[in-house]
Amino acid sequence: xxxxxxxxxxxxxxxxxxxxxxxxxxxxxxxxxxxxxxxxxxxxxxxxxxxxxxxxxxxxxxxxxxxxxxxxxxxxxxxxxxxxxxxxxxxxxxxxxxxxxxxxxxxxxxxxxxxxxxxxxxxxxxxxxxxxxxxxxxxxxxxxxxxxxxxxxxxxxxxxxxxx
Amino acid sequence: xxxxxxxxxxxxxxxxxxxxxxxxxxxxxxxxxxxxxxxxxxxxxxxxxxxxxxxxxxxxxxxxxxxxxxxxxxxxxxxxxxxxxxxxxxxxxxxxxxxxxxxxxxxxxxxxxxxxxxxxxxxxxxxxxxxxxxxxxxxxxxxxxxxxxxxxxxxxxxxxxxxxxxxxxxxxxxxxxxxxxxxxxxxxxxxxxxxxxxxxxxxxxxxxxxxxxxxxxxxxxxxxxxxxxxxxxxxxxxxxxxxxxxxxxxxxxxxxxxxxxxxxxxxxxxxxxxxxxxxxxxxxxxxxxxxxxxxxxxxxxxxxxxxxxxxxxxxxxxxxxxxxxxxxxxxxxxxxxxxxxxxxxxxxxxxxxxxxxxxxxxxxxxxxxxxxxxxxxxxxxxxxxxxxxxxxxxxxxxxxxxxxxxxxxxxxxxxxxxxxxxxxxxxxxxxxxxxxxxxxxxxxxxxxxxxxxxxxxxxxxxxxxxxxxxxxxxxxxxxxxxxxxxxxxxxxxxxxxxxxxxxxxxxxxxxxxxxxxxxxxxxxxxxxxxxxxxxxxxxxxxxxxxxxxxxxxxxxxxxxxxxxxxxxxxxxxxxxxxxxxxxxxxxxxxxxxxxxxxxxxxxxxxxxxxxxxxxxxxxxxxxxxxxxxxxxxxxxxxxxxxxxxx
Numbered sequence: 001x002x003x004x005x006x007x008x009x010x011x012x013x014x015x016x017x018x019x020x021x022x023x024x025x026x027x028x029x030x031x032x033x034x035x036x037x038x039x040x041x042x043x044x045x046x047x048x049x050x051x052x053x054x055x056x057x058x059x060x061x062x063x064x065x066x067x068x069x070x071x072x073x074x075x076x077x078x079x080x081x082x083x084x085x086x087x088x089x090x091x092x093x094x095x096x097x098x099x100x101x102x103x104x105x106x107x108x109x110x111x112x113x114x115x116x117x118x119x120x121x122x123x124x125x126x127x128x129x130x131x132x133x134x135x136x137x138x139x140x141x142x143x144x145x146x147x148x149x150x151x152x153x154x155x156x157x158x159x160x161x162x163x164x
Numbered sequence: 165x166x167x168x169x170x171x172x173x174x175x176x177x178x179x180x181x182x183x184x185x186x187x188x189x190x191x192x193x194x195x196x197x198x199x200x201x202x203x204x205x206x207x208x209x210x211x212x213x214x215x216x217x218x219x220x221x222x223x224x225x226x227x228x229x230x231x232x233x234x235x236x237x238x239x240x241x242x243x244x245x246x247x248x249x250x251x252x253x254x255x256x257x258x259x260x261x262x263x264x265x266x267x268x269x270x271x272x273x274x275x276x277x278x279x280x281x282x283x284x285x286x287x288x289x290x291x292x293x294x295x296x297x298x299x300x301x302x303x304x305x306x307x308x309x310x311x312x313x314x315x316x317x318x319x320x321x322x323x324x325x326x327x328x329x330x331x332x333x334x335x336x337x338x339x340x341x342x343x344x345x346x347x348x349x350x351x352x353x354x355x356x357x358x359x360x361x362x363x364x365x366x367x368x369x370x371x372x373x374x375x376x377x378x379x380x381x382x383x384x385x386x387x388x389x390x391x392x393x394x395x396x397x398x399x400x401x402x403x404x405x406x407x408x409x410x411x412x413x414x415x416x417x418x419x420x421x422x423x424x425x426x427x428x429x430x431x432x433x434x435x436x437x438x439x440x441x442x443x444x445x446x447x448x449x450x451x452x453x454x455x456x457x458x459x460x461x462x463x464x465x466x467x468x469x470x471x472x473x474x475x476x477x478x479x480x481x482x483x484x485x486x487x488x489x490x491x492x493x494x495x496x497x498x499x500x501x502x503x504x505x506x507x508x509x510x511x512x513x514x515x516x517x518x519x520x521x522x523x524x525x526x527x528x529x530x531x532x533x534x535x536x537x538x539x540x541x542x543x544x545x546x547x548x549x550x551x552x553x554x555x556x557x558x559x560x561x562x563x564x565x566x567x568x569x570x571x572x573x574x575x576x577x578x579x580x581x582x583x584x585x586x587x588x589x590x591x592x593x594x595x596x597x598x599x600x601x602x603x604x605x606x607x608x609x610x611x612x613x614x615x616x617x618x619x620x621x622x623x624x625x626x627x628x629x630x631x632x633x634x635x636x637x638x639x640x641x642x643x644x645x646x647x648x649x650x651x652x653x654x655x656x657x658x659x660x661x662x663x664x665x666x667x668x669x670x671x672x673x674x675x676x677x678x679x680x681x682x683x684x685x686x687x688x689x690x691x692x693x694x695x696x697x698x699x700x701x702x703x704x705x706x707x708x709x710x711x712x713x714x715x716x717x718x719x720x721x722x723x724x725x726x727x728x729x730x731x732x733x734x735x736x737x738x739x740x741x742x743x744x745x746x747x748x749x750x751x752x753x754x755x756x757x758x759x760x761x762x763x764x765x766x767x768x769x770x771x772x773x774x775x776x777x778x779x780x781x782x783x784x785x786x787x788x789x790x791x792x793x794x795x796x797x798x799x800x801x802x803x804x805x806x807x808x809x810x
Contacts, residue, residue, distance in 0.1 A: 131653035131674035
């Protein structure tokens with residue numbers, strides 16, 4: 001099998017700590033689902049669970065582990081590349097997607113930080129253009145570099161803004 | 165209240181370069197100055213000459229606060245009146261039906277206690293209704309009193325609301341279009357809806373309702389300012405318009421006052437074609453199929469309940485169909501100095517002016533049943549309020565809002581495309597995009613993509629023109645999407661695991677609005693990567709030379725006016741085709757010179773043979789463009805070999 005779609009360049013990777021953010025989020029979600037599925041069964045069978053009744057919990061555990069593995073794999077693939085006239089964001093290994101936004105087209109650059117991200121000192125950068133379908137984000141950036149990049153992008157996009 | 169809340173995403177980052185007139189300044193916007201209320205003009209009275217209308221429009225745009233048409237409360241209240249009648253009808257529906265249904269059918273009817281009560285207490289009910297009506301009238305009169313607008317040098321401001329005050333400002337240079345709607349009801353009062361469209365989902369500035377006689381002049385005045393045109397130039401154009409003709413009675417010819425402003429419509433759609441095309445595609449076809457289904461059920465299976473259960477829906481279908489049909493009637497499109505003017509509608513009319521560069525993407529498509537007739541439909545997307553299902557604007561303009569051409573033949577399509585993108589007016593690319601197949605100017609999917617595009621593998625492709633991206637898809641449902649380069653917001657290239665195994669990819673061009681999402685799949689990943697890279701380079705260049713914000717001041721887009729008559733002439737008898745734009749510097753890298761390059765498709769047809777609708781005057785065959793490939797690195801050529809064999 002030949003090589004797949006790629007864009008070469010000096011890609012900047014996001015912090016690998018973001019994989020932990022994703023993992024913790026995924027594990028919590030699957031734990032809630034697993035417990036939520038098991039507890040009613042526990043009551044139905046009055047504490048004496050047959051073997052199959054553990055299936056949802058086991059399934060959730062397996063999916064959580066898979067999710068953790070994929071979170072690490074996926075985090076390795078997220079990156080951004082500042083080129084002369086546009087910002088390129090890549091994401092995904094199996095489902096690859098490269099999005100490029102010309103600097104002059106950025107309308108808003110947002111920084112967000114969720115509770116788990118805050119624990120790891122990470123921030124997410126979101127870009128808004130006039131097109132709703134653009135929806136681009138760079139998650140898991142170390143706090144300082146996120147603000148640096150934001151300021152740089154805002155400055156460049158201000159100077160190049162040209163209508164819609 | 166002083167700084168209200170401003171709407172719209174982009175513009176709130178813009179500083180306001182000029183403050184409004186100091187007398188009416190933001191410090192005391194509610195000071196008790198009496199706005200100059202224009203005299204209500206009765207529809208029957210003598211029409212005002214164009215000069216007066218323009219003078220009044222200039223007066224309206226003088227930076228002072230003005231109120232809307234005096235009939236506004238009534239026209240707005242009309243809706244609640246309809247709702248009231250609807251509620252009453254729904255309460256008494258059973259009784260009304262009971263009047264017409266033989267008594268033996270009504271045996272099982274449920275007792276309607278509420279209805280009995282209402283009839284017993286008729287006097288009180290009437291008094292209650294009267295109070296509701298009086299309060300409603302009072303409130304709407306109050307809201308009319310506080311609903312004011314002013315147009316200053318560079319923005320439009322609207323204040324409204326009794327309990328919740330709303331203050332909206334919109335910069336003129338971000339106008340996406342100005343829409344004048346005349347519902348038939350409002351036309352009786354000589355009023356119309358005036359809508360200044362801004363980018364964003366809920367950022368339009370509505371001046372509902374204005375005097376019809378003033379609306380057009382006011383629109384011209386606003387567009388004059390937005391375009392950055394000098395006063396002298398504006399006066400000259402006004403004089404030209406005056407020479408063209410005066411204002412005719414609004415009730416008789418609802419779009420008369422704008423018709424002299426621009427050359428006649430580039431496109432004429434006969435009433436027969438509108439009806440036939442609607443019969444073959446759209447609501448009417450659905451309504452007929454539905455009605456036939458109901459009739460079969462009733463007559464064939466003796467299921468009489470179906471009449472009551474299903475017929476209302478059929479009526480709704482027909483009503484929607486007739487509304488869509490009547491909106492398409494009297495459709496016209498023309499070039500004006502301020503962009504493209506669209507007008508349509510029979511009883512309720514809409515005229516809309518889209519300044520240059522406000523069209524973010526076009527799609528030319530052909531419903532399957534239109535194919536024998538060679539009809540096409542052109543839809544477009546814009547940044548303002550516009551949704552595919554028509555819920556955005558409601559009524560006829562909701563359905564029409566995305567049509568640039570509801571139905572037309574090839575000549576019409578070319579005229580419309582030429583209006584939006586003069587560079588493409590005479591290009592053979594349009595023909596190739598509509599009818600063409602593989603060996604032509606488009607770069608198409610490789611043969612191994614047949615699994616993903618069974619019939620259209622040789623059609624599914626793209627071309628990068630210096631002004632626009634052309635994406636063509638579909639052999640059965642043909643479609644050509646044209647995205648002006650200066651309007652692309654961002655681009656994406658993506659590849660899932662299955663595409664990855666076949667080394668294919670999809671490219672998406674992001675444009676505002678929800679009507680179109682231009683994308684092309686099943687491309688060779690190299691081609692996709694090239695398109696993606698190239699798209700961004702050309703978009704950047706296009707942004708740099710784009711001058712659509714104050715279009716009169718920039719030369720780039722002024723071409724719309726100059727080329728429009730040329731388009732007409734050119735279509736009647738196309739001269740030698742303009743040199744294709746491939747030589748332009750921002751084009752694809754120089755095409756391969758040596759003919760030995762491996763071609764994914766056999767070259768046995770040197771001239772693309774565009775499919776032509778039968779029984780139709782064929783335009784001159786466009787000169788065939790050589791099948792070109794962008795320059796490829798050697799390893800890619802090697803890859804193409806196995807690609808061709810796969």
